[in-house]
Amino acid sequence: MFIETETTPNPSSLKFLPQRAVMGQGTREFASPEAAEASPLAQAIFDTGEVTNVFFGSDFVTVTAAPGVSWSDLKPIVLSVLLDHFVSEAPLFAPGTAGGISVPAEDDIMVEESAEDADIIAQINELLETRVRPAVAGDGGDIQYRGYKEGVVYLQMQGACAGCPSSSATLKHGIEGLLKHYVPEVVEVREA
Structure with a gap:
């Protein structure tokens, strides 16, 4: 499996493209480790201790690095987490959590x-x-x-x-x- 990366206009964020669907529809943002508990993948990315935001799009994952964190150090770690997740075909959301589309209530x-x-x-x-x-x-x-x-x-x-x-x-x-x-x-x- 090959995961491409793209820079974004935000120098703190990097876009990861796993060449497969991430969200079936909609988007989901995790702005804290507590919010990430709904998703094993988001939780694993937050567990690096160097991330402030994880965002799931239709076919991409955007990760925002904490202030002062170098992407040259963080990128291989995030790639490893993403590869492990997608190769194992683990679910995106934990059972019983309110996973899925980010729609305003x-x-x-x-x-x-x-x-x-x-x-x-x-x-x-x-x-x-x-x-x-x-x-x-x-x-x-x-x-x-x-x-x-x-x-x-x-x-x-x-x-x-x-x-x-x-x-x-x-x-x-x-x-x-x-x-x-x-x-x-x-x-x-x-x-x-």
């Missing part, structure tokens, strides 16, 4: 949304799904919708995109421009 929506905004919200989500998420996944991350109110769209960056030096520019110049162009009611995009 109702209480994850940041703002009280109005029923009159349903069409606008549907347009926003369609654009995020078809135009934004594929591009962000190419950089080793994902973006989650967190709400819309009075022309402001609230989004959360995940994976390599969370904490990336260029994430603010991506939100303001890329995503905000796209949403404003196609959905005139949108006046601003803010990070949640």
Whole structure:
């Protein structure tokens, strides 16, 4: 088995491509060792002690190194963990855990949304799904919708995109421009 790696715009994150599906659908982020307990693979990566975030995409795993950790030291360790996992065909999630898709729950929506905004919200989500998420996944991350109110769209960056030096520019110049162009009611995009 061969696992490719790709750099991401976030110098702390590296994207690992195992040449097979990681998540059947959706994404999943683990921002702490406690959250990683749901996945033996994420837990093993956190067990290196040199990782601050693990993100599962459709066909990739993005790992964020702790501050001061060198990728030249960490990369072979993560590759070994990934190889062991995928060669053994171990399950991605521990039995009985809430594994699977990262979908915001109702209480994850940041703002009280109005029923009159349903069409606008549907347009926003369609654009995020078809135009934004594929591009962000190419950089080793994902973006989650967190709400819309009075022309402001609230989004959360995940994976390599969370904490990336260029994430603010991506939100303001890329995503905000796209949403404003196609959905005139949108006046601003803010990070949640």
